[in-house]
Amino acid sequence: MTAKLSSTPVGSAAAQPKPGPDPKRPGEAVFRGLATGAGILILVILALVASFLLIQGGPALFADPAKLATQGYGEFVSWVLPFAFGTVWAALLALLIAVPVAIGIALFISHYAPRKLAQPLGYLIDLLAAVPSVVFGLWGSVVLAPAMLPLFTTLNSSLGFIPLFAGQVSGTGRTILTVAVVLATMILPIITSLCREVFLQAPRLHEEAALALGATRWEMIKMAVLPFARPGMIAAVMLGLGRALGETMAVTMVLSGSRNITLELLTSQNPNTIAATIAQNFAEAFGLKTSQLIAAGLVLFLITLAVNSIARWIVARRAQYSGAN
Amino acid sequence: MSIKPFAVAALVTAAALAFTGCATNEATPAGTGSASGSQTLTGVGASSQKAAQEKWVADFQTKNSSITVNYSPDGSGAGRSAFIAGAAAFAGSDRPFKDEEMGAGKFAGCAADSNALDLPVYISPIAVVYNLDGVTDLALDPATIAGIFAGKITKWNDPAIAATNPKAKLPDLAITAVHRGDDSGTTNNFTDTLNKLAPTVWTEKASDTYPAAFGGEAANGTSGVIQAVTGGAGTIGYADASAAGKLGKASIIVNGKPLQPTADAAASILDHSKTIAGRDANDLAYSLDRTSEGVYPAVLVSYAIVCQTYKDPAVGALVKSYVGYMASADGQKAAAEAAGSAPLSADLQAKVKAALDSVK
Amino acid sequence: MTALSHAITQGSLTSGRLPKFATPVAAVAGAILGFALAVIFGGGNLGLAVLLAYLIFLVAMEIAARVIEGPRQAADRRARHLIVGAFLLALLPLASVIFEVLSKGMARFDIGFFTQSMRNVVGKGGGAVHAIYGTLYVTGMATLISVPIGLLTAIYLAEYGIRNRLSKAITFFVDVMTGVPSIVAGLFAYALMGLLVGPGTRSGFSGSIALSVLMIPVVVRSSEELLRLVPNELREAAYALGVPKWLTIVKVVLPTAISGLVSGVILAIARVIGETAPLLIAAGFTASLNNNLFANPMMTLPVFVFDSYAHPGTDVQAYWDRAWAGALTLILIVMLLNLIGRLIARRFAPKTR
Numbered sequence A: 001m002t003a004k005l006s007s008t009p010v011g012s013a014a015a016q017p018k019p020g021p022d023p024k025r026p027g028e029a030v031f032r033g034l035a036t037g038a039g040i041l042i043l044v045i046l047a048l049v050a051s052f053l054l055i056q057g058g059p060a061l062f063a064d065p066a067k068l069a070t071q072g073y074g075e076f077v078s079w080v081l082p083f084a085f086g087t088v089w090a091a092l093l094a095l096l097i098a099v100p101v102a103i104g105i106a107l108f109i110s111h112y113a114p115r116k117l118a119q120p121l122g123y124l125i126d127l128l129a130a131v132p133s134v135v136f137g138l139w140g141s142v143v144l145a146p147a148m149l150p151l152f153t154t155l156n157s158s159l160g161f162i163p164l165f166a167g168q169v170s171g172t173g174r175t176i177l178t179v180a181v182v183l184a185t186m187i188l189p190i191i192t193s194l195c196r197e198v199f200l201q202a203p204r205l206h207e208e209a210a211l212a213l214g215a216t217r218w219e220m221i222k223m224a225v226l227p228f229a230r231p232g233m234i235a236a237v238m239l240g241l242g243r244a245l246g247e248t249m250a251v252t253m254v255l256s257g258s259r260n261i262t263l264e265l266l267t268s269q270n271p272n273t274i275a276a277t278i279a280q281n282f283a284e285a286f287g288l289k290t291s292q293l294i295a296a297g298l299v300l301f302l303i304t305l306a307v308n309s310i311a312r313w314i315v316a317r318r319a320q321y322s323g324a325n
Numbered sequence B: 001m002s003i004k005p006f007a008v009a010a011l012v013t014a015a016a017l018a019f020t021g022c023a024t025n026e027a028t029p030a031g032t033g034s035a036s037g038s039q040t041l042t043g044v045g046a047s048s049q050k051a052a053q054e055k056w057v058a059d060f061q062t063k064n065s066s067i068t069v070n071y072s073p074d075g076s077g078a079g080r081s082a083f084i085a086g087a088a089a090f091a092g093s094d095r096p097f098k099d100e101e102m103g104a105g106k107f108a109g110c111a112a113d114s115n116a117l118d119l120p121v122y123i124s125p126i127a128v129v130y131n132l133d134g135v136t137d138l139a140l141d142p143a144t145i146a147g148i149f150a151g152k153i154t155k156w157n158d159p160a161i162a163a164t165n166p167k168a169k170l171p172d173l174a175i176t177a178v179h180r181g182d183d184s185g186t187t188n189n190f191t192d193t194l195n196k197l198a199p200t201v202w203t204e205k206a207s208d209t210y211p212a213a214f215g216g217e218a219a220n221g222t223s224g225v226i227q228a229v230t231g232g233a234g235t236i237g238y239a240d241a242s243a244a245g246k247l248g249k250a251s252i253i254v255n256g257k258p259l260q261p262t263a264d265a266a267a268s269i270l271d272h273s274k275t276i277a278g279r280d281a282n283d284l285a286y287s288l289d290r291t292s293e294g295v296y297p298a299v300l301v302s303y304a305i306v307c308q309t310y311k312d313p314a315v316g317a318l319v320k321s322y323v324g325y326m327a328s329a330d331g332q333k334a335a336a337e338a339a340g341s342a343p344l345s346a347d348l349q350a351k352v353k354a355a356l357d358s359v360k
Numbered sequence C: 001m002t003a004l005s006h007a008i009t010q011g012s013l014t015s016g017r018l019p020k021f022a023t024p025v026a027a028v029a030g031a032i033l034g035f036a037l038a039v040i041f042g043g044g045n046l047g048l049a050v051l052l053a054y055l056i057f058l059v060a061m062e063i064a065a066r067v068i069e070g071p072r073q074a075a076d077r078r079a080r081h082l083i084v085g086a087f088l089l090a091l092l093p094l095a096s097v098i099f100e101v102l103s104k105g106m107a108r109f110d111i112g113f114f115t116q117s118m119r120n121v122v123g124k125g126g127g128a129v130h131a132i133y134g135t136l137y138v139t140g141m142a143t144l145i146s147v148p149i150g151l152l153t154a155i156y157l158a159e160y161g162i163r164n165r166l167s168k169a170i171t172f173f174v175d176v177m178t179g180v181p182s183i184v185a186g187l188f189a190y191a192l193m194g195l196l197v198g199p200g201t202r203s204g205f206s207g208s209i210a211l212s213v214l215m216i217p218v219v220v221r222s223s224e225e226l227l228r229l230v231p232n233e234l235r236e237a238a239y240a241l242g243v244p245k246w247l248t249i250v251k252v253v254l255p256t257a258i259s260g261l262v263s264g265v266i267l268a269i270a271r272v273i274g275e276t277a278p279l280l281i282a283a284g285f286t287a288s289l290n291n292n293l294f295a296n297p298m299m300t301l302p303v304f305v306f307d308s309y310a311h312p313g314t315d316v317q318a319y320w321d322r323a324w325a326g327a328l329t330l331i332l333i334v335m336l337l338n339l340i341g342r343l344i345a346r347r348f349a350p351k352t353r
Helices: A002-007 A026-061 A065-071 A076-112 A115-128 A133-159 A176-200 A204-212 A217-246 A249-254 A274-282 A288-321 B003-020 B047-063 B076-084 B142-149 B159-164 B185-197 B221-231 B263-272 B313-327 B329-339 B346-357 C002-010 C022-041 C046-069 C071-108 C111-115 C129-160 C165-178 C182-196 C204-229 C232-240 C245-273 C277-282 C301-310 C316-348
Strands: B039-045 B067-072 B090-093 B116-131 B176-180 B217-219 B235-240 B248-254 B257-259 B299-307
Touching (some): A026 C129, A026 C165, A026 C204, A076 A115, A076 A217, A076 A274, A076 C071, A115 C316, A133 A176, A133 A249, A133 B221, A133 C301, A133 C316, A204 A217, A217 A288, A217 C071, A274 A288, A274 C182, B076 B090, B116 B221, B116 B263, B116 B313, B142 B185, B142 B235, B176 B221, B185 B235, B217 B221, B221 C301, B263 B346, B299 B313, B313 B346, C111 C316, C129 C245, C165 C204, C182 C277, C204 C277, C232 C245, C301 C316
Parallel strands (some): B176 B235
Antiparallel strands (some): B090 B299, B248 B257
């Protein structure tokens, strides 16, 4: 009903059912045009980015494999596949670490911490989203990698029969597991701050009703907060995933990357990521090699596109079942 | 509102910083390209030259305060691409242009009938650095080094290592061989050395990309390798000798004599090598001979690439004077102090000077 | 049965509670046991000790709570301990990062660092004033480009194009845009300016374009969410007074959401101000101060930090000290922006009382 009321402003002509562009009010048309134009401009920018990737990467995509073998890095698909795997694998590991912790922190700030503590904590977490990736890279290679080394050796000697922990342990600790921890630390603030916002918006009445019925705090969260927050949480996770997939500098500085597909977490032979491969090799790349790296960028772009489509699909499905809104 | 005074103070500080618009060590705000009398010279290229270029730029700008030289350490490939596109007045490159890449009219910044010139300006030994508790002195023959980096020698107490180091207490520890994960001229020269001196063990040809088949640990850039070697235990790697810092530098045994990566042992390599045949007399692109007596074999030679004739004579004059300083006795000495490079021999300095004199 | 009747006679809400001191006692006991076990079996590894202590504490509390309070209360306690544990675990790397930056950044955090550039400096000395200005110019310009585009798009999505096809497309592609890898944005800006101005053009403005590509989607996303949170009653009240839609948006909707909008923009700035790879490619590298955004390379703080770390000369320590000081400065700039943003938001937010 309210929607209907709003669409017929008092005072405007009754014949006009919707507040569209009014000839007597040029401001309206201009403003609406500006807003629409901005939206279209974004589509244009993205189209430009995509066509840039296609034009510059095209020569490598459509080149003769024999030519690629001599002047490029080798046949395109078999070259890019390990990196594509590494990108997804590192991001997935980072999510596995970050998501439970981030949700824990968000719940702590929204529902457990004393109110006086909650706001500064939220501010602190927001601030950490601003630590530049170079710093995380420095920290990862100087501090974290050596610190992880004893843990890696222990894991390898006691749980080495699990394929994940098998293989020859890296002598420096600069493995994909370390990278996953660094990435997790980087995306933690992003996921946390979005989740916290969503948790805080959970309907108060539902929460109080649950508590009044004798639910413990955890039961209240399970019944009233989490179902409401689920779409928002998925959006937060996807935002973090996007950041993890595209992260360049931190991975470049920490990972001992190579070109192979393996699930082993503790060795020197880790699959490199696409973004790091581009950043590492772009400096020395020349001619067809440059094209090949940009084509790899296109692959990363497509991976992101796919991930986002999946996320949208999940959110849309979930939205139908959740009772929120 | 206890936060306010602090916030106001912070705002004032920020504003003060934002409006002065100058740096105390700069006479006039530089980089205002259109201002009369101030000129900007742009070079793009190898990061290996970065430390030396920094010193050269500083000296050159001190003498010519109206000129700003920007050397962007983007990498050799980026430098060559920028030079071809005319985006850089000169390129720094860890390899000269190949024959098929040369040719009059291929370079946007040069005159239509002008070819490019490859001039060696920076020579630096590549050290085999290691981090092994209790071992301060290590001598390795090329076959052993190749074996280690190819993943065939995996323990520090391997007989091959013990044979050349009878005095060292070698532990029963796994070797972590660290190589460059990014493409680089350092890798190219290092793998070329192994391929030339130990062809039976190092079966891969020289390449900017470290051969994936040999495994090992990858690190990004020279400082990444140094850091990985420093941070690990039982690690070994290769990097520009000047970056080695406190790490041990292994001697390479050539013809029975262990050689440390010193400037002296490296500098003479160009005197024992020949320029690539079939090029302009002023083009000083060398193909390195790494097997000469008393010459440290793992050496990186980095070039400045310039035009024979520039489209814009003003740019040509700037390049001439700047690159001229780089290759002069003073410039080479300054780079040796600031970057730990090996100075060009007097003979070669003269050759580069003669080549530059022909540049218009 | 006896437990139930006991609960009924005593009143189930107050019976069977663990005493208040149980948590700290269990924590201390867990810590002692964990450290002892770590010393005996793990060679005194601190990380192992803390992990063991935490696990022992969890198990002990679980058992105690289950026996005395019942499964529901035990689950509640378990959840609380896991959440607090997650929080403490996350503090560990974050505190470590901050400690590292602070302790190593202070060495060169002096007057010289903020008054000098690196022009003609080799080895010790010098400063980052050229990079600080560069970062402010480049990021400022990127903000000037991104905020109008992003905000207007958000207005279109939230106010005009509700659920039409164009807005659905924009929403989807904005999401895709958040995933554009930063280095691709840099390459794109470099290629674009190469086409428009001339090959190999590197300037602060190219850097701004690269950052804008990364920043716009963040602005759109946060702004759209916040505009949607503005209650419809406010809009309807304005329409009822005969205010046209665009004025309603400008005068009513935007001011209501201003505080959130500003913090969204600040977060977007924070997201891009630390980008290294795109700026290295698009804005280039110089040791001198450049006050002209549209010509010649411009140094920025992240590039300064990365370069000082990656290409030190023979005096490595001097370069590394500058790198850490640069990182510290970058974080402080973001803090300052955050503060300014909050002040602005407070100034313009409608008075609710």
